[in-house]
C-alpha cells in the first residue's frame with residue numbers, strides 16, 4: 001500500500017493503464033493517508049463515499065480502455081472551489097452550510113478527465129493570508145518539522161491545506177488558487193511544485209471570488225511533470241468567465257524534456273530585501289548555475305517598479321475584495337444572524353461571519369474606493385500596476401524567462417507573524433509582481449535550509465508561455481535533485 005503513496009501522478013496513471021494497480025486501491029490508500037494525517041488539519045472534509053464511487057467508475061472506464069488523462073487519480077480540492085452538493089465555505093463562517101448547486105469549471109474539467117475527489121482542503125479565509133492561519137477551520141500544520149523544535153510550522157497560504165496534503169502524501173495532487181502568491185508560496189514552504197498560470201487560462205467560474213482581476217487557479221503537485229499534466233486538464237476556454245482566454249494551452253507534456261539550451265534567463269536585480277535569508281540568496285545563485293549548466297545564458301535585468309508591487313497589491317486586492325464580499329449579506333448564502341431591522345441583520349451577520357483579516361481587507365478596500373480617496377489610492381494603484389506590467393513586457397523583450405526566489409525566507413512557526421499584518425504581507429514580496437502583471441510563474445523545490453525546511457525558486461514566463469515555464473522547471477528540478485519527504489510523514493510513506 002505504501003508504494004501507492006510514493007508514485008507521482010504520472011507514474012500512477014501509467015500503473016493504472018497497465019493494470020498493476022486499480023483506482024479503488026489507489027483511492028483507498030489516499031483516503032487512509034488523509035484519515036491518518038488529519039492532525040495536520042489539511043482537510044476540512046474527506047468525501048470517502050464520493051471518492052470510492054468515483055474510483056469504481058474510473059476502474060470501469062479503465063477496464064474498457066476509456067480512461068481520461070487523469071483517470072483514477074485521487075485529488076484534493078481547495079475549499080475555494082464550488083463542488084456540487086459538498087459544503088464550500090472558503091473557510092469562512094459566513095458560508096457555513098453552503099452547498100453549491102453547481103460545480104466550478106476547473107473541478108468539472110478534472111472530473112471529466114477521470115480524476116477522483118478525495119475531499120476539501122483547508123485554506124486561509126477567502127484566500128486572504130500567507131500562513132493558513134486566518135481559516136475559520138483552524139490553522140494547518142506543515143508536515144515539515146525542525147529537529148529539536150516542537151513547534152508547528154506554517155505550511156504557507158492561502159493554499160496551505162493543498163500544499164500540506166501533497167507534501168504529506170494525503171493527496172496525489174491538489175488544486176490551488178493564487179491571487180498574490182497563494183500557490184507558489186505554500187508550494188515553496190512545503191517542498192512541492194506550484195504553478196500559477198497566465199491570468200485567464202483557468203476559468204474563475206465557480207471559484208469563490210477574492211480579487212477578480214488577480215485570482216487564478218493552478219496545480220500543486222509533487223513534481224513538475226505532474227504539474228504540467230494537471231494544469232493541462234484544469235485550463236479551458238469558458239464562456240462562463242468573461243476573462244477566460246480563447247488561446248489553447250500548448251501541449252505541456254510534449255516538450256517537457258526538451259531542455260533550455262540557447263534560452264536567455266533574466267536575474268532581476270530588484271528581487272532582494274532587507275533581512276533576506278542568506279541561504280535564499282545562495283540558492284538563487286546556485287539556481288542560476290544550474291540553468292547555465294543546462295545551456296542557458298543568464299543576464300541581469302531590471303524590473304524598476306518592483307518596490308511598488310506590494311503596496312499596489314494591498315490596495316487593488318482589498319478594493320476588489322470589498323466589492324466581491326458585499327454579496328454576503330445573510331440573504332443569499334450561508335450564515336444569517338437575525339437583527340432588529342434589515343440593516344441590523346446585515347451588520348450582525350457580517351460581524352459574526354467574517355474573521356479579522358477579512359474584515360481588515362473590507363475596511364481597507366472600502367476606504368480606497370471611497371469618493372474622497374479613490375483618485376489618491378485606487379486610481380494611482382491601477383496606474384502603478386500598469387508600470388509593473390510594462391516592466392515585465394520590457395524584460396521579456398530581452399529574456400525568455402526570469403529566475404527569482406519564491407519567498408524571502410523558509411517557513412516560520414505558526415503564530416509568529418499573525419499579529420503583525422505588515423510582516424505577514426512581506427512574504428508575498430516576490431510573488432505579487434507576477435500576479436499584478438498576469439504572467440505565469442511557478443515555484444520549484446530547490447533545496448533545504450540549514451534547519452531542514454524546504455526552499456523554493458520561482459520561474460516567471462511571458463503570458464501564455466506555460467510550455468517554456470514547465471520546461472525550465474523540469475531542468476531546475478533535475479539539477480536540484482530534491483528528494484526529501486516531509487519529516488512528519490517520511491517513515492509512513494517509506495513504509496517503515
Ligand code: GLN
Pocket residue numbers: 127128129130157158177178179180181182183210317428
Ligand atoms: N498572501 C496574499 C494575501 O494575503 C496572497 C493570497 C492569495 O494569493 N490568495 O492576499
